Amino acid sequence: MSEQIHILVIEDEPEVLDALVRDLEDFEELFPVEMVATAEEARTVIDDILDTGGRIGLILCDHILPGENGVELLVDLQEKPETKSTRKVLVTGQAGLDDTVKAVNEADLNHFIEKPWTEEHLHKVVVNQLTSYVIENEKSFLPYMQLLDSTRLSEEMHKRGNISDY
């Protein structure tokens, strides 16, 4: 199952990273969750996933990271064709207006989660973003119906007519 859609979490504080990953447990059976602490590591992991034929469906990224910051990384990933369609979410308490504007305009940021988050809210954002990713990039929605937004997926299936009667 190397063509799987991965979730990548980038966060340098171990406790916060743990909390994020714990809240993402539900998704793991279909979307493997990868965790890294820096932008540098993130690039290596992304390359590894792409090399084995996998894809990155969603990136949850902290802004303040050691070395290159989160927004710069997201802008860079937006410019690469392989990660252009990846849904990008900034999870932060400290991004200033300039960085936020840059993230929205240049990285096509899909969502902004302010720390501290609630599990319910995070869950909803992840479901929404992954649903959008699946709608844009997948041919068959059926494997994702149970975990993601089945109403939206049904709606899209109906509109596209991508399953016929046999």
Added chain:
Amino acid sequence: MRLTKVQWIGLVLGCMGFILPLIFTFSGLSFAGHMALGIFLMAAVFWMFEPIPIYSTSMLIILLEVLLLSMQGPVFMDATLPVETLNKTNGQYEVLSQAVSDQQLYSVSSDGDVVPHKIDVRSMPNGKLQVQSPDLNEGMTIISNADHRLVNYKPNNYSDYLATLASPIIILFLGGFVLAEASVKYNLDRNLTRLLLRPFGSKPKFIVLGLMLVTAVLSAFMSNTATTAMMMTVILPIIARIETGDALKIGVALSIPFAANIGGIATPIGTPPNAVVIGALSQQGLNITFGQWMLYAVPIVVVMLAVAWGALMIIYPAKTKHLKLDLSGRFDLSVSAKILYFVFGFTVLAWVTESIHGINSSIIALVPVAVLTFFGVIDKEEIRNLPWEVLWLVAGGLALGIALDRTGLAQWMISSIDWQSLSNIWLLLVFAAVAVSMSNFLSNTVTATLLIPLAISLSTSGVAGSDFSLLITSVLIGVGASLAMVLPISTPPNAIAISTGMVETKDMAKAGVLIGIVGLVMVMIYAIFVWPLI
């Protein structure tokens, strides 16, 4: 393309099936029959194991038939019958040994027809055969090679196989597809759903009944799958509001695919197996009108809906007392949408009143195609989005039917079974039971495609006895193929329902087996007592 183990097995078996008749010779089967047998075996295996998509198998069938069986294909392109004139030597007819096969000698009549003659044979020391029969005359044109590929087979023009793609039933489906596509574009199906659900109040029992009726009506004119996908958007929010642990959740989630599967039976355009039946029958000169099909099918649809509703309500009783449906929304009132409403209404009306005005439903089907594109109600985007592969799938099935019929393969296949020992009722039961059980595992269309040629050859060969009705048997096969809903793989609507995670396979199987068995009984009752009266 990555194949699973089962698909690999299917691929290998299918190819072996194709080669088998090229290696072994079966007695009583013409050369072309061998070719057709290879195509048939390969197609059947490919359709069952799906190493390639089922529509691709259909495309392959048409290609192979054109190549191997048509007048223009390389096999028959330059073929001419080897003939000689029958003459007496020493007062007896002598012919080359290969001119005789199975004690038969073939002559060519003045019209070019090949006529077999039963003869007495005596071997001669010179390797020739001395033949005797009162049929033989001096100067007769006989065929000097009885195993030649043109003996017992007149190849079709290749356009006969290609023409299946534009056969009347395909055009009828095209009309239905265009209407459905336009309805989705202008939200007609969703708005109709809201309108039709209003009278059903808030009691869960009646809401489920309403959902099933609306689903069935829509799926009678749209694809079962598209209807299911649309209805899912209606019921998923409802299900989310039902308390956890209430069996009603399962009942609601199953009501949609079941009603969609059953509703598809109601009209010729409801689901592809109907097209297979109608298309095959019209090749035999039996034309079923739109209204006539509905006369056969609608009563059984109504009964099966009631059965399915009752079964779901008993197996999955509701704890919730009231359910609120969100029925807000308005009809699109743009000019384009209004044209669609009018054309939709007109077309359906014209279809069901064929017996009054006499204009064929396939001709009427061209009205929505021409008018909706004329006014730009749908444009090339929507035309491209039509499920063309379904049309190919059905056309391939029809083309296979032609080949089975023309090459004598279908007759040859059924001749090995002693059908006389089966009474007509047993025969119907066998066909219905096989159709229902087979289509639980295979595509409904494929099930109908594989079974219909058997029914046709039973009828044309006359072995099935005088109370055998081809029409009734074929309709029974078509209806039976749509009554399979035990497994997630049985139909695409079932697959959608399971994928939501609201129901488990065992829930589906429990209700599906019940519906399958009752359906089998009902279809038998109709086939024996009701349909003969129509």
